[in-house]
Amino acid sequence: MHIIVDRDRCEGHGVCEAAAPELFQLDDEGDLVFTREGQPIPKELREPAINSVLTCPVAALKMED
Structure with a gap:
């Protein structure tokens, strides 16, 4: 599973x-910083990722598989 922003x-x-x-x-300017850009979401973070x-x-x- 991947997340696209x-x-x-x-x-x-x-x-x-x-x-x-x-x-x-969110950085100091209010821009989104995604820590897993271009990487699959680990199993232990899938539930919070889906919620987001x-x-x-x-x-x-x-979300993309």
């Missing part, structure tokens, strides 16, 4: 960071 869509609400702080952080995708208020995240 649509940076043009992201508005920096931080909901993904709250759901999966191991995967997402499902709760993004602007649908800036999507």
